[in-house]
Structure formats: structure tokens, C-alpha cells
Amino acid sequence: MKIVIIDGQGGRIGSLLIEKLKTSDIRAEVIAIGTNSIATTAMLRAGADAGATGENPVIVNCRDADYIMGPVGIVAADSLLGEVTPAMACSIASSPCEKILLPVNKCSLHIVGSSGLAVPALITEAITYLQSLLH
Numbered sequence: 001m002k003i004v005i006i007d008g009q010g011g012r013i014g015s016l017l018i019e020k021l022k023t024s025d026i027r028a029e030v031i032a033i034g035t036n037s038i039a040t041t042a043m044l045r046a047g048a049d050a051g052a053t054g055e056n057p058v059i060v061n062c063r064d065a066d067y068i069m070g071p072v073g074i075v076a077a078d079s080l081l082g083e084v085t086p087a088m089a090c091s092i093a094s095s096p097c098e099k100i101l102l103p104v105n106k107c108s109l110h111i112v113g114s115s116g117l118a119v120p121a122l123i124t125e126a127i128t129y130l131q132s133l134l135h
Contacts, residue, residue: 002067003026005018005033011039033061059091100129
């Protein structure tokens, strides 16, 4: 199973997702794709099995991912302060796999109905949901 974690900025959300995945009972190849090298480095330090940076790695890895995880902004062109290109957003959104997106209300995106949980609580909820899909 291949789980692709996509994040930008400093890679905090991606790093937290990876740390939680690696301590869970989920056995998968975890690929970290950063929209910048700082995010990729942070996610690799958190324990990702492999990592790459930029638009083409997003496009390539979304083709055969079983799950994609990250902040909701990864499916919106020009989000994360412009780090998500239209091609990235399109390849993530059009990937046939399940996407588990954290409702981080930033990047001019506000998810109505989201509870406004802190990022660590969102990470726990995302991992719990993924576990429910696998069992």
C-alpha cells in the first residue's frame, strides 16, 4: 500500500501525519512530497520512506497512490501561498484514490461545518479514519 503525504510551507502537517502513521498499526510505504525542499526535509525527518519535491513528483506519485493525505489546500490551485500549482491541484484532485484532507481553514479556504480542531486533533482524526478504511 502506498500513502502519499503532500504538504508545503514548513511541512508541519505532513510531518505530524507521518509521525502518527509510523506509530500506528498501518503498514504502508509512506511517500513525502513537499511543495518546497523545507517541507520535504521535515517530512523525511519525521520518518517518511522516501521523499521528493515539486510539481512533477506530485503528478507522478498521485497516479498510483492508494491514499493521499494533507491539508485541504493541496487540491486548490495557488494555495499554500502559491506553492500549489494548478497542475499539482489537478493531479491530486483527479487521482482515483481516496483523499484524506485536513480542514485547515487557511489559504482563503474555509470549510463550513468543520469543527476548528487544532492540528494534532485533526491528525488523530485523519489516522483513525484511514484505519477504519483498512479494517
